[in-house]
Amino acid sequence: MSCQLRCALVLKLTMAVLLHDPHASILGGATCSVPCWRDSAAWVEHSDTLILKADNNTRGKERNAQARAKHFAHLCSGMECVFLRRADRSKLLNRVLRGIGYHGASAEIGVWQGAMSLAIMRANPSMGRHLSVDPWIGHMGGCDKLADRHCAMVRGKNGSLVRKANNTKFDGMHRNVVTSLSSYFPRRSLVVRNFSVEASRLIPDSSLDFIYIDGRHDLAGVSEDLASWWPKLCRGGLLGGHDWIGNGQAAQALRKWIKSQPFGTTGRPPRVYITAENPASYFTFREPCRW
Numbered sequence: 001m002s003c004q005l006r007c008a009l010v011l012k013l014t015m016a017v018l019l020h021d022p023h024a025s026i027l028g029g030a031t032c033s034v035p036c037w038r039d040s041a042a043w044v045e046h047s048d049t050l051i052l053k054a055d056n057n058t059r060g061k062e063r064n065a066q067a068r069a070k071h072f073a074h075l076c077s078g079m080e081c082v083f084l085r086r087a088d089r090s091k092l093l094n095r096v097l098r099g100i101g102y103h104g105a106s107a108e109i110g111v112w113q114g115a116m117s118l119a120i121m122r123a124n125p126s127m128g129r130h131l132s133v134d135p136w137i138g139h140m141g142g143c144d145k146l147a148d149r150h151c152a153m154v155r156g157k158n159g160s161l162v163r164k165a166n167n168t169k170f171d172g173m174h175r176n177v178v179t180s181l182s183s184y185f186p187r188r189s190l191v192v193r194n195f196s197v198e199a200s201r202l203i204p205d206s207s208l209d210f211i212y213i214d215g216r217h218d219l220a221g222v223s224e225d226l227a228s229w230w231p232k233l234c235r236g237g238l239l240g241g242h243d244w245i246g247n248g249q250a251a252q253a254l255r256k257w258i259k260s261q262p263f264g265t266t267g268r269p270p271r272v273y274i275t276a277e278n279p280a281s282y283f284t285f286r287e288p289c290r291w
C-alpha cells in the first residue's frame, strides 16, 4: 500500500474518532469565541481598531501604505484594502489573536517546516487545537507550469494532477514537523498529512477561529482553498493567507472569492488587511452572527 493511501486511511480513522463529537474533537472542547453582535458595523469598527492599533504599536521601518494602495488598486476592487505600515504577519497575529480573545481552534494550510504553525500557537496560548495541513509530497515541476517549488502537484498534459518525486525528504520533513510542534504544544498540535481540499472535508463547518492559507499559490489552488476553508471559519473568525503580494494570484483569488460571496451585511465592502512585509499576507474577518 502506498504511503499516500496509508496516510489517508490513518487520517480518516483518526478523524472519524475525533469527529464523533465534532466540536469536542478537533476543537478539544473549545467552541467559536466571538459572540453575536447586535450591530455589525460596530463589530467592523471594533476589529478594525484592533488591527490598526496593532500596526501603530509595531516598531520598525515604516512602509509607504499610500503608494502601495495606488500600486495595487486593481487588486482591490469590490473590497477595501487596508495597507499596514509596519506590522508583519507574526506581529499582527501576536496582537490580534489575543486582542479579539479567540480561544477556539486554528489551522494552517501549507506548513512546510512548521515555522508559521509554531508562530500561530505561540501568538495566543489561550487558543485550542491547531491543525497543520500539508501533504508533504515532493514533485519535479510546478503547479500549472508555475515554477513554485512548494506546489505539491503538477498538472500533466491531459490536465490530470500527477508527478510525485522521491519522497524521502518530505517524509523526513513531516516527521520533524510532528516532533517539533508536539514538543512545544503536545495538547494543541494536530498534524494532518493530506491535501488541503481533502483535509477540509473532515472538518466541521464553522469550527475554526483562525485559518491561515499558504499551500498552493496558483489561482486555481488558492481559489479552491478559499472555497474549501472559508465555510470552516467561525462567525467573527479571522482568515489569512500568504503572498498577497507575490505572483499576484493569491490576491486575484481572494478578490474573486470576496466578489462571489454575499458579504455586506455591515453595509460596507469587506475589509482586507495587507501586512507590511514582502511577500505580504492578507487578513480578513468573517462577520459575526447577529442577534
Ligand SMILES: C[S@@+](CC[C@H](N)C(=O)[O-])C[C@H]1O[C@@H](n2cnc3c(N)ncnc32)[C@H](O)[C@@H]1O
Pocket: 108, 109, 110, 111, 112, 113, 114, 115, 116, 117, 133, 134, 135, 136, 137, 150, 151, 152, 153, 194, 195, 196, 197, 214, 215, 216
Ligand atoms: C510556502 S510553503 C508553506 C510555508 C509555511 N506556511 C510557513 O509560513 O512557514 C507551501 C507548502 O504548501 C504545501 N502544499 C502544496 N500544495 C498543497 C495542497 N494542495 N494542500 C496543502 N498543502 C499544500 C507544500 O507542501 C508546502 O509545504
